[in-house]
Amino acid sequence: MSLPLLEFDAFWEVLLAELELPVVAVVPDTLLRDDLAFDSVLTFELLLVVEDLAGVMLPEQLLGQLVTVGDVYNVYETRVTQG
Amino acid sequence: MELSTALFAPSRGTPRQSVPHVPLCGRRVRLRALAPSDYDFCYQLAVDERTAPHWRYRGAPPRPEDFVRELWQSVLVQFIVERRDGSERLGLVTAYDANTRDGHCHIAAIFRPDTRMWPLEGVFLFVNYLFAEYDFRKLYGEVIEYNLPAFASTVGRWLDSEGVRREHEYHGGRYWDVHLLALWRDRFELDRERMLRRITKDLPA
Numbered sequence: 001m002s003l004p005l006l007e008f009d010a011f012w013e014v015l016l017a018e019l020e021l022p023v024v025a026v027v028p029d030t031l032l033r034d035d036l037a038f039d040s041v042l043t044f045e046l047l048l049v050v051e052d053l054a055g056v057m058l059p060e061q062l063l064g065q066l067v068t069v070g071d072v073y074n075v076y077e078t079r080v081t082q083g
Numbered sequence: 084m085e086l087s088t089a090l091f092a093p094s095r096g097t098p099r100q101s102v103p104h105v106p107l108c109g110r111r112v113r114l115r116a117l118a119p120s121d122y123d124f125c126y127q128l129a130v131d132e133r134t135a136p137h138w139r140y141r142g143a144p145p146r147p148e149d150f151v152r153e154l155w156q157s158v159l160v161q162f163i164v165e166r167r168d169g170s171e172r173l174g175l176v177t178a179y180d181a182n183t184r185d186g187h188c189h190i191a192a193i194f195r196p197d198t199r200m201w202p203l204e205g206v207f208l209f210v211n212y213l214f215a216e217y218d219f220r221k222l223y224g225e226v227i228e229y230n231l232p233a234f235a236s237t238v239g240r241w242l243d244s245e246g247v248r249r250e251h252e253y254h255g256g257r258y259w260d261v262h263l264l265a266l267w268r269d270r271f272e273l274d275r276e277r278m279l280r281r282i283t284k285d286l287p288a
Contacts, residue, residue: 042236044203048110048281057110057286063199 018049028070054079105215109204109282114162133196164205176209186220221267228259
């Protein structure tokens, strides 16, 4: 069963809620580390949530390639649309 | 009826207690007992220039024969962290200096430098194991200053900072602070179920 694709804003709303982080306005260019203070622990939690939302495990190498909020959404969108 | 059977068979009408399951296997990694065949792997972590500064010898290569003895010195329990399918060793997690009277213990972890997700999953499984199997109130981690940025989001959220040893260790031509971080059982319990459910959930690759 394929999972529903969330729009960008809804995706981030769910992510922040799952990570128990305060709601902040983001755009695709928002930087995970510099703007949102994501360190390796928070990025690890974030990837687990993205995996749950996409219903698939992501390659570990992705962790170092996620620079912006848009990067995270693109990974999620690609996985969901590829089924 | 044999004595052992009589002692351990549940009596008729007594509800059976389910044995709590303490998972040692996550989405990507599993913990398994450290074996003598792992000593060389651990030694390589201790002498590799990329990992050595982060572990107990701080870059000074130990004598191999001392290393094996010291690998178990003051250790309560430790596990090799490996890929879930057992195909590759990734690191080591250790609990040491356990104080059962006062209910605390120190933990440490060392991983291959090419790992990213695995260390955190392995450490979470290990912490969960320690709180499940030992009556600790809190676990301590000592983090040298240059390693602290990797944990920044956890301080105040998961971990309490309980002290700083100023310019405590010398490495790379200067002195560095060492931070004492504590994870309280009560704090861990708040997120344990949520994180454990997530980490142990099977997903297709």
